[in-house]
Amino acid sequence: MGLREVVIHAWSWLNYKPVYSGTHHADAPGMPNRRAFPEANAMWVPEEDQKRLAAYKLLAAYDQNQAFELAEAAGDHHAREKREFGDPSMFIETVMSHVLGREQTITVHGAETDSEQPTPEEAMAARVQEQLREWADDEQLPMRIQQCERKSVSLGDGVYRLAWDPGRMRPTLRVHDPGFYFPVLPEDGDAGDYPTRVHFAWELPADPRRGTKARLRRITYELDWIRPATASGVDTKGRAVRAPLPAPEPDPDQPAAEVPPPLTPGDLYYPATGAIARQYPWNDTPSYVTCYLTDATWIIEDIKGTPDVDSLPLDGAVFATRGDGEVLDHLDLLIDFVPVVHVPNTVPPAEEHWGQSSLAKVLQVFDELASSDTDSAKASATTGSPMIGLWGKAAGSSMDVHDVTPGLMVKLGEGGGMIALDTSKNLAELRNHIGDLADRAAKIARLPAVALGTLDPSQAPSGYAMDVSLGPLDSLIASMRLARDHKYALMLKFVQRLYVAGQHPDWSGITPMPAKVAFGSYKPTDKQGVLTLVTEGVDGGVLSLETGLKMLMEAGFPIDDAAEEIDRIQSRQFDKARMLADATGDTQLVGDFLGVKVTEPDPAPAPQLPAAPGDQNPAQPAQDPAAQGTGGNTA
Structure with missing residues (x-):
């Protein structure tokens, strides 16, 4: 009966688009249109990634008001008459701003403490938090986050890539288009697991003026067993490659089977198994794996057969050379993780890897x-x-009027x-x-009018009603932030490990600690209402000053440091200080409350009372009348 097979996959929500679902007679059934998506149909792109790349381009076209061009490529001759007024872009910007909140803050648990004598763990957390925030300023992290999150919200996926920069002495963070990202996902496992091999690949167009042909560049990160040490060299074709180092001189008394291969300083060789282990600073036990980096380029016309991005032959590749002279041909990065973080826009379905566009x-x-x-x-x-x-003939003329212009008067005859x-x-x-x-x-899309900014302020309901109307948006943002929390924590873990591996002097003695990126509030707030609530709550004794300041900070009040703000407030509360003095009688406690040093007054001298007539001054000894030479007689 010619029944059509129905396949539901991560991008099947685009099947209604003829340009995407391959309904054109020249395309393979179910595959993207070749005229509209030539990049997705490239020889080296795996078949399972073609729909994903086509979906990215189609979504980007909607974002840039260019969807009509793809429709025209699919044969819609009236596509250029369509009006596109930027509604998709407005939705993307709105969702992204709500996901990120007003600000993004790096926090380490235990760093914010009011204790005058913090524990070693709290001191370490404060030090790590300070160093990470300095790195964020140097790497312009808020801008990088916006770059990645816009791709994540609009396309469904965003990608970060980290690398240690010896010149800057810090990890560098770069954002990549997900269309260049090709992870090798397990076929018999959970696709949501962290991939052990990741490719970044894209085509470089030919440049006739420079005499360069069309090329394909691929950057690969791969976790593999630790191998013997290598160094930069040249092969028989004159290509820059990595070559094994010469074996060390064997000990005459040592059996040949126990002679170790050339090792990277610090590695351990186990002759019984032939394995090489390495003790990383952030692990408690030795590890047998490391991450290798390869940066290779091919001339496309020289690629024989139909290999995909994961099976390109390395014998015809040209390897790049890093600034320090190291050839990027399976270069050992001396880390046991792939420094790539994939950020899905939504929580992926079970056993899936990709997110979904908003x-x-x-x-x-x-x-x-x-x-x-x-x-x-x-x-x-x-x-x-x-x-x-x-209708009707113009009086005195046979003129036919075809264009009506302002001020034109036509006098018609009878019956006109x-x-x-x-x-x-x-x-x-x-x-x-x-x-x-x-x-x-x-x-x-679960975006109420108050979130889109289309609500008339003069007709806004009460604050409680507005908060209730934001219920769908609350659940949306909670789910989207859930998909991001672990990813940003993973990125900050990689940053700390790269600092330690790079032996940065400021990170000497630092132990990597769990850190996260906290997104700020996204709700519109009534600052006057929050201020009144906090004032009444603190004065009534049902809210602590610390909780009240936290509420004010979330409402957008310009409070940088809560502890410093508390000191400022208390230093001016003289009435409460007087009540504290009356209640405790402890002037030192009052001074600590006001943040000033209280000087104790000197004790008052004992009172000297004048002696009454006939009374003996007790301060002077009694006198013998005979010693006065008066014979005891008085005047």
């Missing part, structure tokens, strides 16, 4: 919006310049008349339909 569920609505905008533009043209019909075509009602209906489609898209 445009996926609303793409058909955007197509309807583009069609309605096109119809609205045509209707507005006939409304502003309506079609007019005239005029009628204008009124399309304003159709235009109004089209505009209402466009509004309905926009609301439908926002509802499907």
